[in-house]
Amino acid sequence: MSLLKNVGTIGGLTAVSRVFGFVRDILIARVLGATAMGDAWQLAFMLPNIFRRLFAEGAFASAFVPLFNRRMKEDGDVSEARMFAENVLAVLLPVLILFGAVAMIAMPWVVEFFAPEGLATDADALAIAVFMGRVTFPYLLxxxxxxxxxAVLNSLSRFAAAAAAPILLNICLIAALAYGLTMGEDPAARWTAAQAMAWALSLSGLLQVIWLYSFMRRAGFSLALVAPKITGGVKELGLLVVPAIFGAGVYQISRFVDLFFLSTLEVGSYTYLAMADRWNQLPLGIIGIALGTAILPALSRFLSREEADEAARLQSNAIELAMLLTVPCAVALFFTGTAFVQAFMVGQNFTAEDAIVTGSVVSALVLGLPAYVLVKVLTPNFFARKDTRTPVVTAAISLVVTIGLNIVLVPRIGVVGLAIAGAVGAWINIALLGAILHARGYYRLPARVAGRVLRIGLAAAAMGAALWFLMPEIADWFSQGLLDKAAGIAAIMATGIATYGLAAMLLGVLDRATIGRLMRRQG
Incomplete structure (x- = not known):
């Protein structure tokens, strides 16, 4: 299947999930608001999710897929690959159970350390936050x-089930929020809604396991529970996972840094960052994760067959597609973030003042959006070669820069400083990854692709200029009624699409040859 079709399958289903997630966050903003209870829920939600994205989605998948693919035989024999996956699962389960038990015991100290001052000094709110943290942590397992x-399904080129699985998470949380809405708007109702969401989060994890396992069985692949044993394959995976935690998970590591700095800010800061990140995650999840997921198995196969030219072609196509889709999203959100937050999230416990702060964070976050996506696109080139040490170094350097900027910016401009520091750190990471790929001959950006990326930037800049002139004229619409908000959104969409489309056409950003390259089968 072609890169464009693979990304379309993954991205399309991810988009459905993000829409559900968007509805979920609108309800969270309105039910919980930027309050102590809202921050307590965000902290309980972030802790297992940071570990999930860091260890599971990032490091584990990046290390597991190349090793699994290497054991897949061209004649269709999957016995060696199945044995490898079973041995990994046998070791993974007790490690996760032990880690989860320790985390749940330590939860009072963890929550107290990361809680903002307004939450940490409220004994009742802190107790509920600890309870929710314990209830949500099985989600990691x-x-x-x-x-x-x-990862098994993706290696078998069955992308749809995994891309659709997060929809179950959002359905469970929306159901819990709907229950919370029936409880009224007083503080006690907020506690009830947050606790219901904590139980729904862990339930959604179990449902996703059942969902994915059923599709794996349909694909003719099954896993049995075997006794834990440190085989050669498990040991090799372990040696790759530890450094890969840093290489593929720099974004998640920075979130831990964010938690520490957020704990120094006023109540509501967790909610502001979480709500802003929803807008950032829409293109990041749909484009970045889809591209990274789609290219890793193909890169692994090309490199195992020593087809370096095909691997380079795939990498170029991924970069070009990432920038084609991401840069205009980043530019548009930079100018319109506050307006969209006002249109969708203001109501009940989320005020117009909350929307202005959140919109400022959106504009800061999207400065790094193309870089966050490129991290997903470039790191598979290292992981496919079983090179996990290099991303450790680049991630460590970018993280040091991020922390340094946080120390300088957060006391001065608050939560917006966190977003700016993360964006700068991501761009430094990309610069280092690209330079090392070039120096080692793993991948060198062709002049054709560099020129096309430049033209994409120019087309997006033209769109940004048009939106900059438009927004003051329609800013008041987003604090009015439903029809005014709809008209404002329509004006933004029409202006953005028309100007970017016209500029892209005049600059030759898209042509028949480009579409042909992206549609070509990836091997």
Missing amino acids: FMSVATLIA
């Missing part, structure tokens, strides 16, 4: 198992 199954 379920989702780590789900990630292993998803």
